[in-house]
Amino acid sequence: MDRIRVAAPQTEITTDPAVNGRAVRHALRQAADGGARLAHLCEGALTGHAGQDNPYFDGWTVDWAPVRDEIHAVAEVAGELGIWVVIGGNHLMLPLGGGMHLPADVPHLPSRRTAGGQAKSVERLGHPGCYRFVMSRRRAPQPLPPEYQALLDRARRAAQNSTPLVPNSYLSRWAERGSIRVTRVDDQHSYTTSPGKAARETDFYRLESPDVDPNEVPPLLMEVMLGDVEGAAKTTIDHMLESRSARLDPEQTAMFAWFPGFQATRGHAYRQTQAHLANELFRLQFGQLTDEGLRQILGKRGRPADDAGVAAARQFIDELNAGTARVTEQQAAMAARSAMSAYDVGQQFLNRHWQIYTAPPILITCDEPVVLIGGPDHRRGERGGFASVGVIVFPLAPNAVLAMFRDDRRPAPPWELAHAETAELNREILGASARWAFERPTRHFTQPVSVPPAPDPAAFQELEADGRQSSGPSRRRAGPGLMHRTGQSAGGGTADNHIGLR
Secondary structure: OOOEEEEEOOOOOOOOOHHHHHHHHHHHHHHOOOOOEEEEEOOOOOOOOOOOOOOOHOOOOOOOOHHHHHHHHHHHHHHHHHOOOEEEOOOHHHHHHHHOOEEEOOOOOEEEEEEEEEEEEEEEOOOHHHHHHHHHHOOOOOOOOOHHHHHHHHHHHOOOOOOEEHHHHHHHHHOOOOOEEEEEEEOOOOOOOOOOOOOOOOOOOOOOOOOOOOOOOOHHHHHHHHHHHHHHHHHHHHHHHHOOOOOOOHHHHHHHHHHHHHHHHHHHHHHHHHHHHHHHHHHHOOOOOHHHHHHHHHHHOOOOOOOHHHHHHHHHHHHHHHOOOOOOHHHHHHHHHHHHHHHHHHHHHHEEEEEEEOOOOOEEOOOOOOEEEOOOOOOOOOOEEEEEEOOOEEEEEEOEEEEEEEEHOOOOOEEEEEEEEHHHHHHHHHHOOOOOOEOOOOOOOOOOOOOOOOOOOOOOOOOOOOOOEOOOOOOOOOOHHOOOOOOOOOOOHHHHHOOOOO
C-alpha cells in the first residue's frame, strides 16, 4: 500500500499576511526536509483569525492584495519542494445582497512553478462562510478588489435587456446561416430563430429587492458577471474543440468549471428544486407545531400571539401541510443563490476526469445542458447528485461533448461516439430539458420525441435515529401542484411574513 508522510506544522499567527507567509514557508522547508509530501497547516495560518470573538484581532481590516501575494509565494516554494500544502485563512466574499456572498477567487490555485512537469501544490483558503461573518461585524467597510469594483461600475452602467437562459455564444455553435431550431418540449412546437433570441426571459437574473441597496448591489450585477464567465468560456471551448482534448492548465480548468457550474444552476430546474426544498424544510420544521408552540414562536418574533394570531398561523400551517400554500424566496434571492451554488457545483467538476468525445454532427442541447447520468449502479427512478453520478455530460457543439467521469468510472478509448450512441445521448439530453431543446435548423430530432413530465423536484422523509421510517405522521410530500400554487392566509401576506418565521 502506498504511503505518504504528512506534516502538521503549527506556526505563529499574526494579523500580517507577510509575517505569516514567511513562517509558513519556513515550516514547509522543514517539513520537506523531514520527508513530508503533504503539509497541513492550521486554521488561519495565512491571514490570521478575524472577528470580535478574539479581542486580539478586533477591528482588523483585511488588505487582500498581500494575502494573494503570499498565496502565490507559498505556492512557489511548495512547487520547488515538491510538496502539497493545505493552508487555512479567511477568503474574500463578494456581496450579492440579502446577506449572501460569492467567493472572490477560485480557492484552488496551483503553484506557478512545477516539479517534474506537474503542479505540486494547492492552497485551500478558509471556509467561505468566514468572511460573511467578518463583513457583518466590521466597524469599517472592507476595501473591494479593483476587479470587483470595475465589475460593479459596469453593472451600474448596464442597460436592462432580456437575458438568455442559455448563452448566445454557446447556442451559436448549433447555428446554420444564423439560425437554430428550438423545440418546446411540453408540446413539441418547433421553430427556427437566431441563437440570441432563443430562451430569453426578462429580469430572470435581476438582483432587485426592497432588502438590497442598489448602490451596493446593482440589479444587473449577475447578468454582467454571467457575461464575463461566458466570454472566458467561449475561448476555452474553442481550444477544446480545436485540440479535441480537455487537457487544460490548472487555472484555466478552474475558471472554466464556473461555466458549466452556472449552466447547472442558472435555469428553471434548479430554482424549482430549491424552491421545493425550502418549502419542504419549512414544513418539516413548523408543520407539526402545536398551538402553544405557535404562540411561543409568534411572541419571540414580535408578532401578535393572542388567540386570533395563533388561529391565523394555524390556518396557514394547515394549508401548508395540505399543499395549498407554499413558502417562497424573493426572485432576487433565488438569483443570488444560483450564483453562489454555481461556485460549489464547479468544484465538484474539478474532482472528475474530463474527456472530450467526438460524435456525428447530430448532437442536440437544451436549456439544462449539464446532464447527470447515474451509470449502471444508479436507479433510474432516483435523481443523482453532482458528486455521486457516474458521468456528467455537457454538449460543446453538434459534434463534440465534454464528459466528466467519476474517478472510479474512467473510460477507455476510443473517444468517439457512433450514431446509435449519439442518439442515445440525445435522449438523455432531451430528458434533462426544462422547457426548450436546441439543434441544428435542418435537424428534427427534438420535435417528434415526447418527453414525459419531470419527476418531483425532491422529497423529504423523516427517519428514526436507527434509519427506520418514522412511525409518526407522514412528512413526505412532493406533488406537482405544490410547485405551482402560492397560498395566502386569511389575513393576507406571504407565508413567512404572516407567521413571523422569516
